[in-house]
Amino acid sequence: METYSIFKDLAIIIIFAKFFGILARKCKAPQVVGEIIAGLLIGPSVLHLVEQTEFLNGMAEVGVVLLMFSAGLDTDLKELLKTGPVAFLIACCGVLVPLVGGSLLYMGFYGAAPWGSEKFYTAVFVGVIMTATSVSITVASLREMGKLKGKIGTTITSAAIIDDVIGIIVLTFVVGFRSPGSNPGRVVLSTFLFFVMALVVGYILFRIFQGIDDRYPHTRRIPIISLALCFFFAYAAEKYFGIADITGAYVAGIILCSMRDSSYVEQKMEVSSYMIFGPVFFASIGLKTNIDNVDGSILLFSIGFVIVALLTKIIGCGLMAKLCRFRLMDSLKIGVGMMTRGEVALIVAQKGLSVGLLSPVYFTSVILLIIVSSISTPILLKLLYAKDRGGESL
Amino acid sequence: METYSIFKDLAIIIIFAKFFGILARKCKAPQVVGEIIAGLLIGPSVLHLVEQTEFLNGMAEVGVVLLMFSAGLDTDLKELLKTGPVAFLIACCGVLVPLVGGSLLYMGFYGAAPWGSEKFYTAVFVGVIMTATSVSITVASLREMGKLKGKIGTTITSAAIIDDVIGIIVLTFVVGFRSPGSNPGRVVLSTFLFFVMALVVGYILFRIFQGIDDRYPHTRRIPIISLALCFFFAYAAEKYFGIADITGAYVAGIILCSMRDSSYVEQKMEVSSYMIFGPVFFASIGLKTNIDNVDGSILLFSIGFVIVALLTKIIGCGLMAKLCRFRLMDSLKIGVGMMTRGEVALIVAQKGLSVGLLSPVYFTSVILLIIVSSISTPILLKLLYAKDRGGESL
Numbered sequence: 151m152e153t154y155s156i157f158k159d160l161a162i163i164i165i166f167a168k169f170f171g172i173l174a175r176k177c178k179a180p181q182v183v184g185e186i187i188a189g190l191l192i193g194p195s196v197l198h199l200v201e202q203t204e205f206l207n208g209m210a211e212v213g214v215v216l217l218m219f220s221a222g223l224d225t226d227l228k229e230l231l232k233t234g235p236v237a238f239l240i241a242c243c244g245v246l247v248p249l250v251g252g253s254l255l256y257m258g259f260y261g262a263a264p265w266g267s268e269k270f271y272t273a274v275f276v277g278v279i280m281t282a283t284s285v286s287i288t289v290a291s292l293r294e295m296g297k298l299k300g301k302i303g304t305t306i307t308s309a310a311i312i313d314d315v316i317g318i319i320v321l322t323f324v325v326g327f328r329s330p331g332s333n334p335g336r337v338v339l340s341t342f343l344f345f346v347m348a349l350v351v352g353y354i355l356f357r358i359f360q361g362i363d364d365r366y367p368h369t370r371r372i373p374i375i376s377l378a379l380c381f382f383f384a385y386a387a388e389k390y391f392g393i394a395d396i397t398g399a400y401v402a403g404i405i406l407c408s409m410r411d412s413s414y415v416e417q418k419m420e421v422s423s424y425m426i427f428g429p430v431f432f433a434s435i436g437l438k439t440n441i442d443n444v445d446g447s448i449l450l451f452s453i454g455f456v457i458v459a460l461l462t463k464i465i466g467c468g469l470m471a472k473l474c475r476f477r478l479m480d481s482l483k484i485g486v487g488m489m490t491r492g493e494v495a496l497i498v499a500q501k502g503l504s505v506g507l508l509s510p511v512y513f514t515s516v517i518l519l520i521i522v523s524s525i526s527t528p529i530l531l532k533l534l535y536a537k538d539r540g541g542e543s544l
Numbered sequence: 545m546e547t548y549s550i551f552k553d554l555a556i557i558i559i560f561a562k563f564f565g566i567l568a569r570k571c572k573a574p575q576v577v578g579e580i581i582a583g584l585l586i587g588p589s590v591l592h593l594v595e596q597t598e599f600l601n602g603m604a605e606v607g608v609v610l611l612m613f614s615a616g617l618d619t620d621l622k623e624l625l626k627t628g629p630v631a632f633l634i635a636c637c638g639v640l641v642p643l644v645g646g647s648l649l650y651m652g653f654y655g656a657a658p659w660g661s662e663k664f665y666t667a668v669f670v671g672v673i674m675t676a677t678s679v680s681i682t683v684a685s686l687r688e689m690g691k692l693k694g695k696i697g698t699t700i701t702s703a704a705i706i707d708d709v710i711g712i713i714v715l716t717f718v719v720g721f722r723s724p725g726s727n728p729g730r731v732v733l734s735t736f737l738f739f740v741m742a743l744v745v746g747y748i749l750f751r752i753f754q755g756i757d758d759r760y761p762h763t764r765r766i767p768i769i770s771l772a773l774c775f776f777f778a779y780a781a782e783k784y785f786g787i788a789d790i791t792g793a794y795v796a797g798i799i800l801c802s803m804r805d806s807s808y809v810e811q812k813m814e815v816s817s818y819m820i821f822g823p824v825f826f827a828s829i830g831l832k833t834n835i836d837n838v839d840g841s842i843l844l845f846s847i848g849f850v851i852v853a854l855l856t857k858i859i860g861c862g863l864m865a866k867l868c869r870f871r872l873m874d875s876l877k878i879g880v881g882m883m884t885r886g887e888v889a890l891i892v893a894q895k896g897l898s899v900g901l902l903s904p905v906y907f908t909s910v911i912l913l914i915i916v917s918s919i920s921t922p923i924l925l926k927l928l929y930a931k932d933r934g935g936e937s938l
Contacts, residue, residue, distance in 0.1 A: 154782040154789045156602045157609065161775035168768050205602035208550045215551065370818060374562050377819060381555035388548040395548045421815040424764060425771060 159200045160426070166192050167429035180291045180528035182432050186521070189436025202437055206430060213431030214286050214492075215399040216423045219380040221289045221298065221307055222403015223416040229304045230404065236474045237305050240467050241312035244488050245281045245320060247466030248459060252277030255458045259451055271324065275507045278324050279499050279516060280459040281317040284492025285310030286396065290428075291528035292487070295535055302480055306487040307400075309467065314397055314494065315341055321498055325505055337392060344391035348383075352405035355379065363411045372411050373418040379406070394494060435492070435524055438517065452515040456522050463489040479538045486534060490527045491520050553594045554820070560586050561823035574685045574922035576826050580915070583830025596831055600824060607825030608680050608886075609793040610817045613774040615683045615692065615701055616797015617810040623698045624798065630868045631699050634861050635706035638882050639675045639714060641860030642853060646671030649852045653845055665718065669901045672718050673893050673910060674853040675711040678886025679704030680790065680825075685922035686881070689929055696874055700881035701794075703861065708791055708888065709735055715892055719899055731786060738785035742777075746799035749773065757805045766805050767812040773800070788888060829886070829918055832911065846909035850916050857883040873932045880928060884921045885914050 166188035174184030192199040200206075256273035263269035285307055292298040292306070322337040359379075363372055380402045387398025406412055468485030472478060499516045502508035560582035568578030586593040594600075650667035657663035679701055686692040686700070716731040753773075757766055774796045781792025800806055862879030866872060893910045896902035 153601060153605050154779055156605065157775040157779035157789060158783070160606070161772045161779060164768060164772040164775070168765060168772070172765070204598045207547060208599035208602070211547050211550065212554070371562060371566070374558060374819060374823075378555045378558040378562070381551040381558070385548055385551035385555060389552070395551060418815055418819060421812055422819055425768060425812060425816055429768075 156203070156205050159203070159206060160430070162192055162199050163188070163206075163433045164426070164429055167433050171429075180294050180532055182287055182290045182294070183525050183528050185429055185432035186436050186524050188429075189433030190521070191436070192433070193437040195436075200433075200437060202434070206434060206437070209427060210431040210434035211395070213423070213427035213429075213434075214396055215380065215384045216419055216427050217286050217289060217431065218396040218400040219377075219403045220416055220419050220423060221285075221293075222400040222405075223407050223412050223419070224293070224298055225307070225404050225407045226299055226304060227404065227408050229299070229301065230308055233301065233305045233308055236471075237309040238312050239474060240305065240309040240470045240484065240488070241316055243470035244283065244309065244313050244463055244467040245316045247469075248280035248462035249274070249277040249320065251458045251462035252280040252455075255454055259454065272507050274324055275502045276455070276512070278317070278321050279495055279502070279512075280455075280462065280491075280519075281313070281320060282491060282494035282498055283310045283313045283317075283463065283488050284490050284494050284520075285487075286431075286492060287490045287524050287527055288487045288531070290432075291531050294528075295532065297535060302483050302487070305471070306484055309484070310488060311397055311400055313488070314394055317494070317498070318393065321501065325501060325507075340391045341393060344387060344393050347391075348401045348405070352401070356405050356409065359406060359409050363409055367411060368414055373415045376402075376406055376415045377419070435520060438496075448511050448514055452518045455515040456519045459491065459519050460489045460523060460526075479534065483531065483534050483538075486527060486530045490523045491516075492524070495520060550597070550599050553597070553600060554824070556586055556593050557582070557600075557827045558820065558823055561827050565823075574688050574926055576681055576684045576688075577919050577922050579823055579826035580830050580918050582823075583827030584915070585830070586827070587831040589830075594827075594831060596828070600828060600831070603821060603824040604828035605789070605825075607817070607821035607823075607828075608790055609774065609778045610813055610821050611680050611684060611825065612790040612794040613771075613797045614810055614813050614817060615679075615687075616794040616799075617801050617806050617813070618687070618692055619701070619798050619801045620693055620698060621798065621802050623693070623695065624702055627695065627699045627702055630865075631703040632706050633868060634699065634703040634864045634878065634882070635710055637864035638677065638703065638707050638857055638861040639710045641863075642674035642856040643668070643671040643714065645852045645856035646674040646849075649848055653848065666901050668718055669896045670849070670906070672711075672715050673889055673896070673906075674849075674856065674885075674913075675707070675714060676885060676888035676892055677704045677707045677711075677857070677882050678884050678888050678914075679881075680886060681884045681918050681921055682881045682925070684822075684826075685925050688922075689926065691929060696877050696881070699865070700878055703878070704882060705791055705794055707882070708788055711888070711892070712787065715895060719895060719901075734785045735787060738781060738787050741785075742795045742799070746795070750799050750803065753800060753803050757803055761805060762808055767809045770796075770800055770809045771813070829914060832890075842905050842908055846912045849909040850913045853885065853913050854883045854917060854920075873928065877925065877928050877932075880921060880924045884917045885910075886918070889914060 167185040170184035170188040170191075171181040172184070174187070175181050191197055194201070253273040253276065256276040257263055260269070260273075263273050288306055288310070289298060292303045297303050298307070319337055319341065359372070359376070362375070366372070380399050383398040383402035383405075384395035385398070387393040387401070388395045406415065409415070464482070464485035466485075467488040468481045471481035471484040476484065495516050496513075499508060499513055502512075503510060561579040564578035564582040564585075565575040566578070568581070569575050585591055588595070647667040647670060650670040651657055654663070654667075657667055682700055682704070683692060686697045691697050692701070713731055713735065753766070753770070756769070760766070774793050777792040777796035777799075778789035779792070781787040781795070782789045800809065803809070858876070858879035860879075861882040862875045865875035865878040870878065889910050890907075893902060893907055897904060897907075
């Protein structure tokens with residue numbers, strides 16, 4: 151492939167994403183929905199204008215990492231510490247209910263499976279796929295509505311991060327029963343170590359950044375070094391601790407969120423994000439999809455899969471939120487905000503494929519879940535907030 | 545390769561580029577010199593920290609295209625039209641002198657070659673490699689000094705663009721003598737068509753953009769659609785007219801430079817540029833270099849090659865500038881500004897390799913030329929401007 155063809159891809163993505171983003175906003179839907187639909191349209195499902203490439207995948211990955219970094223930067227640290235314990239409970243319940251629901255769905259479709267059998271593990275694995283919340287779409291929608299910093303926004307974001315970690319631990323446990331290579335105990339340990347590292351290194355880095363910021367306020371070097379820190383954390387999280395790169399980026403953002411110039415840094419990040427990396431990320435979700443090879447029985451299972459996956463998250467997270475004394479409307483917002491799935495679900499499915507627990511046809515279900523949840527979450531969130539105007543307890 | 549390793553590369557590039565950029569500025573050298581040296585250091589020549597990947601190449605390409613787009617946006621159109629004819633003369637002389645100089649250098653080293661012989665074409669080809677000016681480094685240096693918009697800056701930029709086009713025509717002629725596949729007449733025609741297209745489409749697009757700008761001034765959509773236009777022109781120039789993508793991006797910038805919000809657009813472009821794409825581009829020049837496989841005789845030829853390539857550009861362009869009634873100091877600035885070589889020289893060498901006119905060992909000479917010129921041009925330009933403080937005729 152010639153290098154210059156990246157410019158064709160980028161031009162098409164930017165134009166379509168912008169056009170459908172504006173169209174979505176005119177229809178009172180969030181802009182990201184338009185961008186995902188744009189990706190579907192230009193991708194292999196409809197117009198075949200743009201193909202996935204290593205370059206575009208990289209750009210999309212930078213896009214989602216920047217998004218999570220911005221979300222971290224935008225965090226109100228006091229609010230986070232206050233919502234932490236509640237978020238933990240919500241996340242636990244948001245993992246457990248889909249895990250059980252997904253397993254039961256599989257058994258409902260293909261018959262009950264005795265404990266410990268091959269089929270049993272496959273059923274559990276279908277549940278595991280349902281556990282991973284992908285918060286980036288929710289974050290983008292909440293930000294668009296100006297609700298990211300509130301109590302609900304912070305609760306959802308931190309619950310999703312914790313959910314991500316728990317999901318990875320569960321995955322490792324399930325895989326661990328099958329392949330002796332992975333060690334669940336080590337996963338728990340390295341996760342623990344990551345957060346200890348983040349705390350210690352984070353505090354030191356925060357002091358250093360604060361120092362640079364005091365000496366050279368509002369200079370370019372602050373956002374540039376911050377960006378390097380974000381990339382370093384994204385890399386280190388995944389490479390050395392087995393934690394998703396987006397979690398690393400979010401933690402990097404939290405480290406810097408109390409810095410005096412954090413909004414200046416965020417503002418600079420946002421320009422790159424909305425100009426180029428953001429549209430590429432959202433469009434790439436649609437680009438990854440090919441709806442050609444779907445048949446009837448898979449479609450039926452997939453529809454059940456999507457319904458169960460969405461409902462179990464809403465019920466699991468929403469119920470726990472209600473138990474934690476959120477208002478019913480706010481509990482619903484949290485449940486809906488947690489129901490988005492993204493590339494983590496795909497990664498989990500990929501893992502299941504590689505250890506022989508899953509057949510490739512289930513990818514269709516996962517992709518359908520990602521698309522339906524990515525499109526419906528922002529719309530539902532917007533509706534919920536519109537219905538509840540002025541009612542949110544901030 | 546795992547996707548997340550792009551974040552290691554990006555973090556290392558950003559940190560090193562920023563650190564050496566600041567260091568260079570402390571040594572009164574332009575920042576881009578530091579960024580190129582950073583690339584050399586982290587690349588395969590010294591520390592082996594970062595390897596070239598398809599993703600990084602794409603990022604670097606976006607970087608140089610954004611740079612040229614910004615240069616176009618920053619153009620004073622009246623000044624460009626005024627300097628056009630002079631720039632054309634300077635470019636012609638800046639192609640002719642290196643072409644002859646390079647051929648003579650080859651014959652000086654390896655003996656005279658009779659007209660039309662294999663050796664003769666190789667000698668001419670060595671000259672052709674020397675013709676291609678790469679103005680991006682000069683543009684970045686002039687911008688850093690705030691001299692891009694002046695008469696000298698505009699003359700250099702437009703001369704380099706014309707030089708690029710002439711260089712491509714010369715290349716096609718030389719290759720055309722050897723391979724019947726390429727057609728020099730068609731190259732001239734398609735180059736002509738590109739500029740006609742740019743003029744017609746450009747004028748229409750300018751009216752449309754102006755209209756959008758009037759209705760929605762200072763909204764995000766203006767920079768986003770502008771960016772898409774830049775990418776589209778970069779692609780179309782290379783794909784349909786065989787002209788370098790950076791020339792297309794520059795022309796797109798010129799189309800929009802008279803728009804009311806052009807400085808707003810440029811400001812948004814600049815953020816992405818200095819935050820991430822710029823450092824990746826400059827570092828990638830160093831990354832492409834591996835100084836391990838260089839022996840004595842190649843080194844000697846390479847040194848001669850670099851000296852002749854730099855001097856012939858300074859003499860060719862500077863002399864013509866002087867003949868066009870520039871002051872001696874300004875002629876020198878133009879000559880030095882035109883002496884940078886970049887990826888176009890590498891592309892030409894690659895072409896020579898593929899048609900069998902050139903052996904791969906000459907790549908070392910080309911890369912040495914790129915590095916020496918990339919590092920020395922900004923330094924010399926800065927010295928010349930410092931010596932000539934206040935003397936420039938704007």
